[in-house]
Amino acid sequence: MSIVVENLSFIYGKGTPFEKLALKNISFNIDSGEFVGIIGHTGSGKSTLIQQFNGLLKPTSGKVFVNGIDTLGKNLKELRKQVGIVFQYPEHQLFEETVFKDIAFGLQKQNIGQAEIEARVKKVSGWLGIEQDILIKSPFELSGGQKRRVAIAGVLVMEPSILILDEPSAGLDPAGRDEIFGLISRFHKELGITIIFVSHSMEDVAKLANRVIVLNGGSVEMDGTPSSVFKEIGKLEKIGLSAPQIAYLMKKLKEIKPEINDDIYTIEEAKIEIGKFLRRCCI
């Protein structure tokens, strides 16, 4: 088990007039190697929840265990080695003179030799398509998509067993988004690590995740496979969310042609299903 959350509640500013109950009695487990998408409205508690996973925020009540480490315990250093978090707009945190130094920043603080640091930065840069000549540039000379890849490299270079990304595609154009999600998928497949990402985009979650956790007002509203969650369009809409747009199209088609399978949530699956249908009926 990668992450165990037991009756977790979290209050910001406890005991002040600004007290805010942000997480309400949440329980779930995440297995090693899962690829989990967390969705929910702005303010539903997504960022608060993921910050519990490396002990940046700690339960007001309840427990969080990560790879067996109690986040309320003293072993935070080990915890942070195992959990890498890429925060929203991570490129805002780049600050070193060169891309190399920015990626290596976390490693420099550990007891690792310079040769090993260079080897790890090179390896991770290769994965992320960050060319050698970029490593010596200032991060401020890079494009938005490049900066984000550098920020992700700085987390991956620590070789976490759990990678968490808060809105990794926010503010990128469609090509940049596809690129980032292509990379994240590859890490999941090739490194076999647990990946948890927060997203507003139902399309991205349907395409990538094998499990979806829906937060609403600090509680877990739904938790299951993308198909089981997106099937419940009424429930999602009641809390101001929606299914991927393609699901609405497939439902409309099914109203006209009941033999069409409408349990479909990605464009790729829809292409196959509509192709099959057209061959049966019209070609």
Ligand SMILES: Nc1ncnc2c1ncn2[C@@H]1O[C@H](COP(=O)(O)OP(=O)(O)O)[C@@H](O)[C@H]1O
């Ligand atoms: N530092 C903070 N101090 C007080 N309240 C906060 C703080 N950060 C978030 N909140 C509140 O906690 C709730 C959950 O916020 P957040 O976890 O950021 O949601 P999300 O990431 O889903 O948009 C919101 O009501 C938000 O206003």
Ligand SMILES: [Mg+2]
């Ligand atoms: Mg957030």
